[in-house]
Amino acid sequence: MKIKLKHVMAVLTALALLCLYRGTFSQAEFFFQDHVMQRESPVDTQIVIVAVDDQSLEDLGTWPWSRSAHAQLVDTLSEGKPEVIAFDVTFATSSDEESDSEFVDAVARAGNVVLPVYGTFSESARLGAIEAEELSEPFDGLKEAAAATGHINTITDSDRVVRKALYSFNKDGVQVNSFTWEIYKLYMQRLGKQADASKLPLDGFQRFPIAYTSSPNQYEAISYSAVLSGDVPADYFTNKIVLIGPYAVGFNDDYLTPMNDKQAMNGVEIHANILQQLMEQDFKRELDWKWNALVLLASVVLAYYLFRKLNMLLSFLSVAALIAVFIGGGRYLYGQGILLSLGYAVPLLAVSCLAVVIFNYVSELVERRRVTDIFGRYVAPQVVSQILKNGEDGLKLGGSRRVLTVLFVDIRGFTPLSEKAEPEEIVEILNEYLDLTASCIFEQEGTLDKFIGDATMAIFNAPLLLEDHPMKAVRAAWAMKQGSVELEKKLTERFGFGVKFGIGIHTGPAVFGNIGSKTRMDYTAIGDTVNTAARLESNAKPGQIVLSESTYEAVKDRILAESLGEIKVKGKEQGIHIYELEGLK
Known part of the structure; x- marks a missing residue:
């Protein structure tokens, strides 16, 4: 059977569909998500970060600080009547009884403090709610005093970039929601509204894509010690959501994000991005692979039609325009809340152009050889070569x-x-x-x-x-x-x-x-x-x-x-x- 261009395109398409189904080329998908989809937008000034930064460590001494300092911070912030106070710092063990008691009382008085828990998982997980083997929670008394607790587990992709938020996991049959979700839920309750988890576009592992708002260091970050010293008045935090978390390098609480794959973002700032996404209801729903496969097939059929109907230069220009439309369409759909897969269709179209060049070149060589062999039986090979x-x-x-x-x-x-x-x-x-x-x-x-x-x-x-x-x-x-x-x-x-x-x-x-x-x-x-x-x-x-x-x-x-x-x-x-x-x- 003579190999035709449609056979080559069919093989390439079949391979692309198989890779799409298995997620083989996730790096290509990540590239388009990071560089085409994600775009910076204004940060929500209602979210404020109180940073455990280098200046605070210099002013208050080495970490960990006395729980009395945290009690004083909660009381100071509470005077300004913020909507929510959330610590992205774990308090799994007790310290001295007096300072622990001060901290517990301050949290109880505030009535709007969210504290973190942390789950430990096995190395493998199956589709469905992830089951934690262990759960690190606030020490006795502090958990009861908190308005809510939520997990701060962060799951990175294979390239160590954080692109999805883990909504929940289970521990002994009990659902443990995320830190940001509990902050958002408490915030909505204080506004007299209700948070609706059914709107979250969760995947098989209870994750949803993060629509980042900013690159690192864009949210307002106020030094922890500046709040304690009164340099920032308490009423500045009125009606705000206050996130308290590490900003100093030594904490190792920073991650790469799609907004910048060179400069890491502090974990508390990632929480701020997710929180703003929840507040704006800016969810990105991933298309099922079958829909992505249908889009991929349609693009290949159109590209094949262009290759057949137009000369090589025009067909390549047309396919390049098709790729541009594909990317632009993907970006538009992202703005509409639909995450279209570009990491397979766009490379397939580009590879198709290369395949057409190679196919035409090889076909011409084969045809030239065939004509030379057949026609050369009737006239001299030199004459055949000259005609060709x-x-x-x-x-x-x-x-x-x-x-x-x-x-x-x-x-x-x-x-x-x-x-x-x-x-x-x-x-x-x-x-x-x-x-x-x-x-x-x-x-x-x-x-x-x-x-x-x-x-x-x-x-x-x-x-x-x-x-x-x-x-x-x-x-x-x-x-x-x-x-x-x-x-x-x-x-x-x-x-x-x-x-x-x-x-x-x-x-x-x-x-x-x-x-x-x-x-x-x-x-x-x-x-x-x-x-x-x-x-x-x-x-x-x-x-x-x-x-x-x-x-x-x-x-x-x-x-x-x-x-x-x-x-x-x-x-x-x-x-x-x-x-x-x-x-x-």
Whole structure:
């Protein structure tokens, strides 16, 4: 079966669909999500971060600080009546009883403090709610005093970038919601509203894509110690959501995000991004792979149509435009809350362009070889190459004048043999002799002009220029004579007598090219040189190679030849001095 472009496109599409289903090229998908989908937008000033930064560590000493400092911070913030206070700092163990008690009382008085828990999981997980093996919670008393608790587990993709938020997991059959969800839920309760988790576009692992608002360090971050010292008045936090978390390098609580794959974002700022997404209800729902597969198929069908209907340049430009539309459409749909997969369709379209180039190149090579093999059985390979090279120009009628060496070879004794052998045997014998003449001509880079019954005509130095073409013609003739010995022996054993070649060679000016009509033409040479060579062949005796004087003068230092004197040939008034080739030096 001949391989066609549609077969190549079908194989590429099948591979792309398989990779899409298995998520093989997730890195390509991540690239488009990060660089095409995610775009910065204004941060919500209602969200404020109180940062445990380097300045605070310098002012308050090394971490961990006394729980009394946290109690003082909660009381100070509470004076300003913020909507929610949330610590992105774990308090899993007790410290001294007095400071712990102060902290518990402050949290209880505030009534709007959310505290974190942290789950530990096994290395593998199956689709569905993830089950935690262990759960680290606030110490006894503090958990009861908190308005809510939520997990701060962060799950990165294979490239260590945080792109999804884990909504919940289970621990001993109890659902543990995320830190940001509990903050958002408490915030909505204080506004007299209700948070609706059914709107979250969760995947099989209870995750949803994060629509980041900002790159690192865009949310307002106030130093922890500045709040304690009163440098920032408490009423500044009125009606705000206050997130308290590490900002210093030593905490190692930072992650790469789609907004910047070089500069890490502090964990508390990632919570701020997720929280703003929840507040704005800016959810991004991933299309099922079947819909993405349908889009991929449609794009490939359109690309194939363009490849078939347009020339290569226009088709490539059209596919490039299609890719641009695809990317623009993906970005538009992202704004509408739909996360379209670009990591497979766009590369597939690009690879399709490359595949078309390779396919066309290989097809042209195969076709050129096929035409050369088939057409070369009827005309010389040089003529085929010239036609393929020049296209239609190579098929125009016309000729060029050049000095050529023309060789004619005929089989002597063929008529008597025809009377004794069957027609099928005659064809077999003739084919063997003609194959011998053709191979000798090609070996010396000559052009096989035509077969004329049991005769062969060859030209040297056309269509391609050939150095020392008289000598190459002489070598071809001598090879024919030597090769005929074995054939003659075979015929003698079979029929009682053999046949020999008669060869004539002449060098001189001639016109060569496409001769004939527009509907039927022949690549050949015409002129007196051709006629003379034919006359020399007709005067050659069985087994004799006759050279004209012009050919002899060009090769005499490299051959053994005997002068046969001057002969008269039909069509010429003056005699021709001829020589018999007896060997090569």
